[in-house]
Structure formats: structure tokens, C-alpha cells
Amino acid sequence: MIADSLAAATERMTKAVEAAKDDFSTVRTGRANPQLFQRLLVDYYGTPTPLAQLASLQVPEARMIVITPYDKAALKDIEKAIVAAPNLGATPNNDGQIIRATMPELNEERRREYVKLVRAKAEDARVSIRNIRRKTKDELDALKTEVGDDDVARAEKELETITKKHIDQVDDALSRKEAELLEV
Helix, strand or coil: CHHHHHHHHHHHHHHHHHHHHHHHHCCCCCCCCHHHHHCCEEEECCEEEEHHHHEEEEEEECCEEEEEECCHHHHHHHHHHHHHCCCCCCEEEECCCCEEEECCCCCHHHHHHHHHHHHHHHHHHHHHHHHHHHHHHHHHHHCHHHHCHHHHHHHHHHHHHHHHHHHHHHHHHHHHHHHHHHCC
């Protein structure tokens, strides 16, 4: 029972870390990154569709991404979605076959804003991990009558170790992303 609770907590915390890393990848840096466009929704025949399902994405240069739609009729819709995307700032260039989206250089102020955004996302991930810890601790406390205080105390220490490990992983990912954002 204790092992099941700890295993479930570890799994949920790992998913929280992965979600944080995924969130970090959507924050743009000085380079073009296909993941910036992965969550971009395009109004395709009246249905919001992720861009990744409508086109292939390549990065031929550091600040340019080439979008090749599978259906040429979607070119204008993709272009509209790129222009309307908040925090992207890409300038799409449509030549009738493909779209070349150029990413502007980031100035110092914009970099600082992105660092704040990434820190907020990291804090959300930490809060999520702590909530998992709290819920698991409550589950362990409920088991005290069945397994005994010593086993629960050991499990709580192990839970704290697991929690610290996952929070450290979020902090490591945050420091890497901050370094990437502040790199000129």
C-alpha cells in the first residue's frame, strides 16, 4: 500500500516535471524552434487544428522557420494564425507554396519578460509537485492505523526525498532555459 502510494506520487511528479519542460520549450528564445509553433491553432475549415497536423516545419536558418502545408488551401489560414499568435512575433512570408516565418531579434527587455514568464511556469510546476506530495502524505496518514507509525514515517521521509529530487529537476530545467534566454 505504501509502495503503491509512493510509486503513484513519483509517476505524477515526473509527469509534472515533463509538463514544465514542455512549457519551457514553448517560450521563444533568439532562435527559431519548431516547438514554438506546435501549439499554434489554425482555423482549418472552421475547426481549430494544431499547426503540426497541417504542415511540416523545418528550420533552415537560426531565425527562420519554413512551414510547408500539406494542403495549399490552408496557406492563408496558417499565415493568419501566425500573425495573430501572442508572444510569437514572427513575420510570415507567403510565396504561394510555403510560408517563411522570420523571428525577430529579442531585445534585453523582452528577454527579461520571458525569464519572468519561465520562472512563473517553474513555480507552477513546483506548486503542482508540492500538491502531489500533500495528497500522498494524506494518503499515508490514513494508512497509519493499518501499517504502523514507523512505516509511515519512513515513507514520509522517502516522499520528501522524491519531492526534492523532482523540484531540483524543475530548477535545473529552469536554469538551462534562463541561460538560453539570456544568451545573446
